[in-house]
Amino acid sequence: MDAIKDFFNFFADPRVFFLLTLTGFILMIWRRDVFTTPRVGYGLQVFLVLFFGLGLFDENFRLIVAKPDNVPIVGLVFLLLFFTWYSMRQAVLNDRRLDRGEPVEEKVEEDRVWVWPDLVYTELICLVLCSVVLIVWSIVLKAPLEQPANAAATPNPSKAPWYFLGLQEMLVYFDPWLAGVVLPTLIIVGLMAIPYIDTNPKGSGYYTFKERKAEISIFIFGFVVLWASLIVLGTFLRGPNWNFFGPFEYWDIHKLEALTNVNLSEYIWLQGVGVGLPSNWFVREFFGIVLLLLYIVALPVILARGVLKTYYEKLGPPRYCVGIFLFLMMLSLPMKMLARWLFNLKYIVAIPEFFFNI
């Protein structure tokens, strides 16, 4: 039993957890024919039911997962997995129809039906079911109420509401001005920009994967792999002092994790060149700034001439520039995570003089 728990605790390590979700994502896209079979879909749900059901026998697991405010996230895990599987399944089925030269399913069902009764009754049934779920949920689970607010007693860990825990998790890798302000703004702007960047006329109004490979892969990566899985990670696996804890691990407040994070400038000037840090911030951070400019300015140009040439030509300069900028910003999170895990890198550019750390 303990061996199984240790096994799952091992996977809860942020590095392993993230690599696992990433692998799952790649496998899902690559072997989507297998992923979308009912057997895999049911299998995943059964696995989750078993995992959560049996896990609840463990005291530490129960403390976290059965916390009233965390219950919606358990629901989210099931729902998101199901709907990812379900939408990909319909996409794959439609793709097969397209391959055979048949119209997609939504095209076949093009004839009109009456709103009354067809739609009105569907809505009524959904509404009744939703009410039942909500009422039962409300009867079974009391809303949490802790001790009265006390500004002098900081709980450890202090967590934001669950839907913002992805952002709070980003705080580990970025400073608040990026993780809390700039990147969330870019998420909103990026979502709003989607219809204006995506000029692909195909795949409008029906499920398909093969006609929109890049769009769907990027969206699922951002929504499921980054946003949702970081919420799960931040909720269930982050304990006191924002340390990592396996799902079956006791939240020991004295758990120590060595923090030996080093800035890029320190790597270069102290370890590379072997002199002290220059006092002028520009000289000190010169390499970091160059690296940053390479990433934001030079890389899009290189990509436009190389790998993404077809995209550049299809989209045109303005769309390409906005799109690639947003895409690189999204990728900056997993890249910074990797840099932290592999090199203990803290900041690429660190100018605390202006609160400007990246």
Place this chain on the structure above:
Amino acid sequence: MTETKTVIPREGPLERSWNWLTETQIWKSIFRHNAPITDRNRVLVVLSNVFLHLHPVRLRKSGVRLRYTWCMGGLSFFLFLSLTFTGVLLMFYYRPTLEYAYTDIVGLREHVPLGIMREMHRWGAHAMVITVWLHMFRVFMTGSYKPPREFNWNVGVIMLVLTLLLSFTGYLLPWDQLAIWAITVGSNMARATPFLGSEGPGASLLALGDVKLIHAAADARFALLGGTFVGEGALLRFYVLHCVGLPLIIAVLMAVHFWRVRKDGGISGPV
């Protein structure tokens, strides 16, 4: 020759009272047409009812299918309505002051036997966040944001943000440890806003000589909290935003959203 006999079906008391009821002036003043069992009346029921006329009269078969829509948009709307209802009830019993906020919530729990209004409000809010996300996911996966629906996707994104803000502002109101620390963690971010936060990059540039324009008592976080910490000012601000400000905005945007669904050609489908 066989004699043909006309058999008049005998009306039971139920049918007779139903027939009587539907012939009364009161009934006829409310419902302008007969039961929607003929095509004509199916048109009329949608056109003459202010709530039903959010819908078209007829729509594509795939648009009715749960496997296409997942009903997530509809459920988000329904959850919003149920949150408005339970929220108004909660407002009768809740005073947003440091003195009463927490005890009013305790009172709700202790003095209302079998009361589930707060539970329905809280779980409904969590559920709405999830349904809104899944609605966005469905709209993306069916490519329904593509022309001519770009603008409506944008309205949707704004409503998604408003949904999160509604949930966030409501999180503070119970005024317990969970609430104030979650809001403290969340609102500390505003301190780091570039230029407008006291600890954000570039804030030190906004100064007239030695006078700092942006400092802890005059920055984005202060505007959000009405103070330098999560206190009385923050509670009132969040209460007003939660109960009045944000619901009003999101209600207007919902009207725009539904209107545009119709104007952009109804539920999406292959061309």
